Amino acid sequence: MPTEELNQFDIDRTRGDFRYDVQYQYDAGTGLTHQTIDYIVDAKGEPDWIRDWRHKALDVFLSKPMPTHWASKDLENIVFDNIRYYLAGGQKPSRSWEDVPEDMKRTFERLGIPEQERKFLAGVEAQFDSEAVYSNIKKAVGEQGVIFVGSTDGLKNHPEIFRKWFGKVIPTGDNKFSALNSAVFSGGSFIYVPPGVKVKHPLQAYFRINAENFGQFERTLIIADEGSEVMYMEGCTAPKFETATLHSAVVELVALKGAKIQYVTVQNWSPNVFNLVTKRAIAHEEAEVKWIDCNIGSRLTMKYPGVVLKGRKARGEVISIALANDGQHQDTGAKMIHAADETTSNIVSKSISIGKGRATYRGLVHVPKHLKGCKNNTECDALLINSTARTDTYPAITVRGTGNACQHEASVSQISAEQIFYMQQRGLTEAQAMSLSVNGFVNDLVRQFPMEYSVELKRLIDLEMEGSVG
Amino acid sequence: MSSLKIQDLHVRIGEKEIIRGLTLEIPKGEVHAIMGPNGSGKSTLSKAIGGHPDYTITSGDVLLDGVSILGMEPDERARQGLFLAFQYPMEIPGVSNANFLRAALNSRQSEGEEIEAVDFYEHLYEEMDKLEMRREFTSRAVNEGFSGGEKKRNEILQMAMLKPKYAILDETDSGLDIDALKIVSAGVNAQRGPNIGCLVITHYQRLLDYIVPDVVHVMVDGRIVRNGPKELALELEEKGYDFIKDALAEPVSA
Ligand SMILES: Nc1ncnc2c1ncn2[C@@H]1O[C@H](COP(=O)(O)OP(=O)(O)O)[C@@H](O)[C@H]1O
Ligand SMILES: [Mg+2]
Numbered sequence: 001m002p003t004e005e006l007n008q009f010d011i012d013r014t015r016g017d018f019r020y021d022v023q024y025q026y027d028a029g030t031g032l033t034h035q036t037i038d039y040i041v042d043a044k045g046e047p048d049w050i051r052d053w054r055h056k057a058l059d060v061f062l063s064k065p066m067p068t069h070w071a072s073k074d075l076e077n078i079v080f081d082n083i084r085y086y087l088a089g090g091q092k093p094s095r096s097w098e099d100v101p102e103d104m105k106r107t108f109e110r111l112g113i114p115e116q117e118r119k120f121l122a123g124v125e126a127q128f129d130s131e132a133v134y135s136n137i138k139k140a141v142g143e144q145g146v147i148f149v150g151s152t153d154g155l156k157n158h159p160e161i162f163r164k165w166f167g168k169v170i171p172t173g174d175n176k177f178s179a180l181n182s183a184v185f186s187g188g189s190f191i192y193v194p195p196g197v198k199v200k201h202p203l204q205a206y207f208r209i210n211a212e213n214f215g216q217f218e219r220t221l222i223i224a225d226e227g228s229e230v231m232y233m234e235g236c237t238a239p240k241f242e243t244a245t246l247h248s249a250v251v252e253l254v255a256l257k258g259a260k261i262q263y264v265t266v267q268n269w270s271p272n273v274f275n276l277v278t279k280r281a282i283a284h285e286e287a288e289v290k291w292i293d294c295n296i297g298s299r300l301t302m303k304y305p306g307v308v309l310k311g312r313k314a315r316g317e318v319i320s321i322a323l324a325n326d327g328q329h330q331d332t333g334a335k336m337i338h339a340a341d342e343t344t345s346n347i348v349s350k351s352i353s354i355g356k357g358r359a360t361y362r363g364l365v366h367v368p369k370h371l372k373g374c375k376n377n378t379e380c381d382a383l384l385i386n387s388t389a390r391t392d393t394y395p396a397i398t399v400r401g402t403g404n405a406c407q408h409e410a411s412v413s414q415i416s417a418e419q420i421f422y423m424q425q426r427g428l429t430e431a432q433a434m435s436l437s438v439n440g441f442v443n444d445l446v447r448q449f450p451m452e453y454s455v456e457l458k459r460l461i462d463l464e465m466e467g468s469v470g
Numbered sequence: 471m472s473s474l475k476i477q478d479l480h481v482r483i484g485e486k487e488i489i490r491g492l493t494l495e496i497p498k499g500e501v502h503a504i505m506g507p508n509g510s511g512k513s514t515l516s517k518a519i520g521g522h523p524d525y526t527i528t529s530g531d532v533l534l535d536g537v538s539i540l541g542m543e544p545d546e547r548a549r550q551g552l553f554l555a556f557q558y559p560m561e562i563p564g565v566s567n568a569n570f571l572r573a574a575l576n577s578r579q580s581e582g583e584e585i586e587a588v589d590f591y592e593h594l595y596e597e598m599d600k601l602e603m604r605r606e607f608t609s610r611a612v613n614e615g616f617s618g619g620e621k622k623r624n625e626i627l628q629m630a631m632l633k634p635k636y637a638i639l640d641e642t643d644s645g646l647d648i649d650a651l652k653i654v655s656a657g658v659n660a661q662r663g664p665n666i667g668c669l670v671i672t673h674y675q676r677l678l679d680y681i682v683p684d685v686v687h688v689m690v691d692g693r694i695v696r697n698g699p700k701e702l703a704l705e706l707e708e709k710g711y712d713f714i715k716d717a718l719a720e721p722v723s724a
Contacts, residue, residue: 417523422560424544425520425553426570426628427577433545436573440564440611 028086034058037183040086044152044186049163057172057182064176072329074300078274083246085184085217141199146230147192148203151219154190161192165223169252169280169308177302178278181217181250188218188249193228193259202231202264202450220251224259224287231262233450246274253281253289257311260288266453268460269298271328277303280335283343285311292448293320295330296460304362306335309343309374316345321442321457324357325464333362333394334378338404342373349380350442351391354464358390361410369400378408383441385415385434413441435465472498472535474519474552474636474667479530481511481518481692488514490692491530496636496667503670503678505703506689507711512671513557515689516638520554521547534636549578551635555625555642557671562612567624568594570612571631578632597630601657618645626657637661638669643677655680675707688714 026043028036037058041051066075141148147158154162172182193199224230247269255261261281269275275298281289291305307316318334336345351359361380376399382391391412399406415437423433438461439446446454474496481489488511496502506512518525519532521544531538539547562570571594575585594608601623613621622642629637639658643651658681662668670681678686678700686703688696695714696702706714 416560419560419562421517421520421522421544422556423562423570425548425556426574426632427545427548428573429545429577430543432573432577436565436570437562440562443564 026086026088028084030084031081032058032083032085032184036085040184040186043086043088046152046156047159050155053167053172054183057179058184060173061176061179061183064173064179066176071302072300072331074329075274075276078246086186088186140201141203144197144199145194146197146199147190149190151185151188151190151221154221158190158192161223162190162221165252165254166221167252169254169282170250170278174278177248177276178250181219181248181278185217185219185250187216188220188251189222189232190220191222191230191232193222193224193230195225196227197225198229199231202233204233216245216247216249218249220249221254222252222261222263223254224256224261226256227258228256229260231264231450233264233453234266245270245272246276248274248276249278251277251279253279255281255283255287255289255314257285258287259284260290262290262292263305264292264450264453266294266296266449266457266460267298267301268296269301271297271299271325273298275301275303277301279303279305281305281307281316282310283307283314283316285340286313287311288315288317290317291319291334293318293332294449294453294457295320295322295332296464297323297325298328298330300329300331302331304333304335304364306337306364307345308337308339309345310339311343312340313342313344314340315343318347318349319445319448320347320349321445322349322351322359323438323461323464324351324353324359326355326357329358329360331360331362333360333364335364336366336376338365338367338371338374338376341371343371344375346376347378347380348445350383350445351380352383352385352438352441353391354385356390357385358392360391361393361395363393363395363397365395365397365399365406367399367401367404367406371401372403374399374401374404376406378406380410381441382410382412383415383438384412385438431466435462438465472667473533474669475531475533475536476515476519477531477533479515479518479532480528481514482526482528483514483524487528488692489518492689492692492694494669494687494694496669498635498667499664500684501662501668501670501681502685502687503672503681503683503700503703504687504689504694505672505675505706508673510689511692512689513640514692516554516640516669516671519547519638520544520552545577548632548634553629553632553634553637555622555629555637555639557640557644559613559621559625561614561616563614565612566609567612568608571628574628574632594631597627600630600660601627602653603627619647619650622646623650623654623657626654630657630661634666636667636669638671640671641673642670643672643674651677652680675703678703690714 028039034055037054041054068075170178172179191203222232253261253263279291283289289307293305295301295303305318309316316336320332322330322332324330330351334347347363349361351361353359359382363378365376365378367374378395380393384391393410395408397406397408419437420430420433424430428436439458446457449457476492476494479489479492480487492515504512514525518527521542527540532540534550534552539550572585572590579585603623613624616624622645642654646654670683683700686698686700687694688706
């Protein structure tokens with residue numbers, strides 16, 4: 001896509017348009033070869049087993065074709081040679097809150113981001129490139145025996161747990177981008193929750209893309225041991241660049257017998273980002289995994305969180321909201337692989353397409369013939385804000401056997417001019433009426449987000465809608 | 471002059487002229503009724519005054535307290551004190567009645583100010599009690615799954631909360647049984663007073679037994695053809711609209 005066109009739909013964006021120059025201690029340069037891998041491993045001081053792993057992953061990545069036979073051709077516009085695969089050790093420039101541009105401060109304020117986090121997001125307080133940053137919570141949960149560290153720390157210092165599960169939920173060769181991530185990953189979290197431990201506070205990590213052409217490749221692995229419970233939240237804001245930025249994360253979750261994991265994502269990418277993420281969980285007997293996912297922004301997002309229901313009575317859920325504004329394509333969905341009796345899954349997906357925005361739902365529900373007592377419920381609703389917006393649904397449901405039940409509902413709706421007139425007649429501006437209608441559309445899902453996220457989400461939707469009318 | 475004044479208004483939908491030179495003035499403190507057969511343009515009139523984008527005003531003017539509102543967006547007209555109780559109120563999925571009303575009230579606050587939640591609910595419950603609406607209606611999505619009568623009650627509730635200067639009530643009686651009609655009428659009557667002017671649109675005289683108008687206008691084919699005291703409604707009920715239409719054949723001065 002030509003730069004000019006990108007800028008056109010960037011004009012109204014008041015957030016995220018901000019970055020600062022950082023001197024990096026480590027910079028793998030642009031392009032990706034086996035030397036890049038060695039550079040990363042040496043820079044990070046990683047053990048040999050991971051060096052081999054990364055090299056093999058690179059071969060897989062190079063050998064795999066782009067999935068353009070089913071996915072968007074826009075993927076071909078990613079120039080892998082122009083991407084920097086590893087940057088670290090940046091020196092925080094001395095910067096104060098006063099140096100942060102006014103419009104960015106206003107955006108933070110309007111999004112209702114707490115004071116402390118504003119400084120953090122504005123880059124005043126800490127450096128967040130490439131390596132995840134952990135709050136004080138890390139210390140608090142440490143006392144319960146919970147491990148909450150970066151992926152590098154995890155593989156170096158907790159190999160006995162890390163190696164057992166790493167790459168087992170999502171093998172390197174799962175898809176081209178999981179292979180890419182396996183080759184060059186850095187950052188992301190490693191979490192282990194011991195048996196029976198219920199982590200009270202959600203564990204949280206912020207990520208921020210911070211250098212031009214810099215692809216971010218976090219790798220997160222969460223293991224909830226038997227009977228434990230944990231909630232993880234990730235949120236992103238990204239600054240705006242002229243050239244496309246690639247974000248390709250891999251997230252693996254393992255819920256052992258009776259464990260519960262909730263993984264909450266609110267992403268708000270700038271409109272030039274390719275966001276290609278692989279997320280999957282394994283749920284053992286009576287375990288529950290719930291993905292709560294909200295995608296706003298980006299040029300192209302491809303993300304289909306999945307749950308492999310491996311043990312009897314395991315339960316998987318995907319709640320997803322996608323908002324595709326002008327020029328954006330949200331290609332999202334869910335995968336539920338039933339692999340044991342009496343497993344249940346629930347998918348609720350709501351998408352909003354504005355202007356030339358496009359939302360695609362891809363679902364996969366698989367229940368093999370020999371299983372009994374499995375249930376799936378799939379619901380996907382699309383809302384179109386004007387006639388040029390587009391939505392497609394590709395549900396693939398294979399439910400075999402007689403003792404299994406599957407329910408699928410899909411709807412496409414529009415906000416009618418009569419509804420907007422009605423709301424305007426009560427005093428709301430057209431933009432407010434649109435926002436409120438869109439918030440109403442996703443309301444039942446937003447309620448499932450943690451409180452602070454649901455407030456932020458509502459405001460994000462307000463901001464998105466503002467530029468879309470008038 | 472404190473009034474809602476409609477001057478020689480012409481309104482088109484597409485190529486078709488529906489309102490064809492209509493003049494009417496509702497002074498503050500008065501209740502006027504418009505009666506007219508189906509299809510005469512009553513709803514068109516109210517939506518055109520409200521600023522519906524599908525309705526083109528080709529000539530004439532609408533003045534709210536002496537100021538033309540035709541250049542204003544629908545929401546600006548509303549904030550100037552104009553209220554329409556719709557013949558067919560819209561459903562707003564997922565948006566609770568309480569949130570909708572709060573948003574509407576907040577839109578009338580000055581920049582950055584919001585109404586106080588406690589006061590809001592106190593006021594809301596008070597008005598709901600008058601209309602015999604159950605508390606659960608606050609958390610239900612606006613008009614979604616409401617019966618016809620419940621929707622109409624909800625319109626009057628919104629009117630009570632928003633306290634307009636001028637209200638146009640479009641067939642608020644349709645779909646109401648006699649008990650609901652009494653409650654809704656009482657709700658409207660409670661709002662009558664020197665600070666509001668109302669235009670009550672109805673097809674039937676029945677409503678006017680409960681909301682007694684100061685003046686009755688009869689509308690046929692996009693024009694006001696008769697003006698008179700409240701007794702005119704009774705005459706119309708007795709003789710039917712045909713009597714007006716017949717009279718129209720003869721030259722008449724409105
Ligand atoms: N959206 C519309 N498009 C085309 N014609 C319309 C539309 N709305 C109303 N009309 C026509 O305008 C005329 C007046 O309708 P309306 O104002 O609803 O009458 P009333 O409310 O008095 O019954 C009718 O002939 C009706 O068919
Ligand atoms: Mg009508």
